Amino acid sequence: MIEVCHLPPSRSIRVVWILEELGIPYKTRAIKFPPQINDPEYIALNPAGLFPTVIDGEEVLTESLSICDHLARKHGGNALVINPGEDDYRIYQQWLFFGEATLGVPLANVMRYGAGRPSEEQVPRVVSDALTAFSARLAMLEKGLTGSDYLAGGRFTLADISVGYVLWLTKAMFHLDDGFGDQTAKYTDRILARPALGRALAKQ
Numbered sequence: 001m002i003e004v005c006h007l008p009p010s011r012s013i014r015v016v017w018i019l020e021e022l023g024i025p026y027k028t029r030a031i032k033f034p035p036q037i038n039d040p041e042y043i044a045l046n047p048a049g050l051f052p053t054v055i056d057g058e059e060v061l062t063e064s065l066s067i068c069d070h071l072a073r074k075h076g077g078n079a080l081v082i083n084p085g086e087d088d089y090r091i092y093q094q095w096l097f098f099g100e101a102t103l104g105v106p107l108a109n110v111m112r113y114g115a116g117r118p119s120e121e122q123v124p125r126v127v128s129d130a131l132t133a134f135s136a137r138l139a140m141l142e143k144g145l146t147g148s149d150y151l152a153g154g155r156f157t158l159a160d161i162s163v164g165y166v167l168w169l170t171k172a173m174f175h176l177d178d179g180f181g182d183q184t185a186k187y188t189d190r191i192l193a194r195p196a197l198g199r200a201l202a203k204q
């Protein structure tokens, strides 16, 4: 059975979310954090000590979106992905990568150099630059959402899981959603209301 090394609120939520959306059986493995000190078995699987890692038969997979893509194609009959040649493939790819490589990066810096550290270790200049960048990236999302319920293909896809995870962090974990535009606020509510995400968030 597929095994997900799961450590909420890490990006392993993306993996559990898509498994729940697709109804694919899986089990979770708890990690002893920090794995570099407490979980040598995990470090043997993922020497970077990052989350998530998934074990699927003989394969050990890392990178949350690549894992989700693999699971949807191998076990989910290609549901929730858009293939080359299909309408909106390019825009699907754009938002898929945007979630991880563009929208999530400044948010991570807000935490890493701000609220996630004791006040004497915070770096205010880095945090304010990251908030400025985050706001500009949200403006890009707002423009992309105008007139559509989902990011690509007129349906819920992995691109929505990619971006939706970051919006969940922004709203539910960091309470930084007051900068959301109207479309982004509505989109976030729509995506966060998905029952599969609720089940994923309930998994420990």
Ligand SMILES: N[C@@H](CCC(=O)N[C@@H](CS)C(=O)NCC(=O)O)C(=O)O
Binding pocket: 009, 010, 011, 012, 049, 050, 051, 052, 062, 063, 064, 065, 100
């Ligand atoms: N691009 C990777 C990023 C993985 C990543 O940075 N995960 C974070 C948690 S969300 C982590 O493990 N952080 C622990 C650390 O930096 O030591 C992915 O999408 O899987």
